[in-house]
Amino acid sequence: MSSIEIREHPKFFNVYISGPPDNLKLYTRNLTPGKDVYGEKLVIFRDKEYREWDPFRSKLAAILLKNPQLNFFEKNLNCLYLGASSGTTISHISDIITEGVIYGVEFAPRSMRQLVQNTGERNNIIPLLGDANYPESYAKSIFTELDLVYQDVAQPNQAEIALLNCNYYLKKGGILIIAIKSQSIDSLKNIDVVFEEEKQTLEQSGYELVESINIQKHADKHVVFIFKKRIS
Numbered sequence: 267m268s269s270i271e272i273r274e275h276p277k278f279f280n281v282y283i284s285g286p287p288d289n290l291k292l293y294t295r296n297l298t299p300g301k302d303v304y305g306e307k308l309v310i311f312r313d314k315e316y317r318e319w320d321p322f323r324s325k326l327a328a329i330l331l332k333n334p335q336l337n338f339f340e341k342n343l344n345c346l347y348l349g350a351s352s353g354t355t356i357s358h359i360s361d362i363i364t365e366g367v368i369y370g371v372e373f374a375p376r377s378m379r380q381l382v383q384n385t386g387e388r389n390n391i392i393p394l395l396g397d398a399n400y401p402e403s404y405a406k407s408i409f410t411e412l413d414l415v416y417q418d419v420a421q422p423n424q425a426e427i428a429l430l431n432c433n434y435y436l437k438k439g440g441i442l443i444i445a446i447k448s449q450s451i452d453s454l455k456n457i458d459v460v461f462e463e464e465k466q467t468l469e470q471s472g473y474e475l476v477e478s479i480n481i482q483k484h485a486d487k488h489v490v491f492i493f494k495k496r497i498s
């Protein structure tokens with residue numbers, strides 16, 4: 267029997283917490299009980315199984331710990347995840363959006379094999395082997411306009427990749443969450459200049475900045491921007 271008391275997150279749907287505010291731990295309810303994805307702790311509380319969500323392994327967990335103002339989760343969300351890797355973060359989104367779907371794009375065959383191995387039993391994840399620079403290449407597999415695009419690709423053209431995909435798939439008013447790694451763009455330039463340039467690229471292309479979140483406590487040289495696609 268676990269001594270951890272798990273409670274609902276006061277704001278984010280299907281996200282759970284334990285501990286005091288200054289040492290909060292995050293969890294999601296395990297959609298595939300008994301199975302972990304990346305060695306995370308599984309905790310049983312009142313007959314339900316939860317997966318601890320590690321902010322050092324998942325930038326989305328680091329974002330939630332910074333208490334963003336926008337409440338971007340709903341149970342029937344349709345999402346596109348760019349840079350799905352072996353499934354760490356996408357598996358937590360899968361726990362959260364139990365009536366939605368997440369298309370996970372990954373271009374490295376080895377990571378894709380691990381993704382399928384780690385998340386194959388999760389019916390709401392559709393893995394797509396493809397290059398996020400070419401969103402039309404996976405258009406045959408995506409049947410609906412999307413509510414949310416999450417991007418974590420660590421590439422020199424991060425804003426451009428986000429734009430290509432959001433212009434193609436994201437509905438008007440939809441949300442883009444983008445993790446920007448300055449080192450992948452220009453390791454010699456001032457980090458704040460790099461972030462500002464990426465932000466401006468998106469702002470000048472029909473996306474309104476909702477908030478900017480510093481996650482450097484958990485992910486070195488990263489910032490996260492949350493944008494809304496303009497309605498007009």
Ligand SMILES: C[S@@+](CC[C@H](N)C(=O)[O-])C[C@H]1O[C@@H](n2cnc3c(N)ncnc32)[C@H](O)[C@@H]1O
Pocket residue numbers: 323324325348349350351352353354355356371372373374377396397398399418419420421
């Ligand atoms: C930082 S890791 C992502 C970690 C993952 N988001 C998580 O939290 O579980 C970046 C991933 O993006 C993938 N990637 C990079 N460029 C890509 C591209 N153009 N298209 C698709 N995947 C890409 C890499 O292969 C790598 O697996």
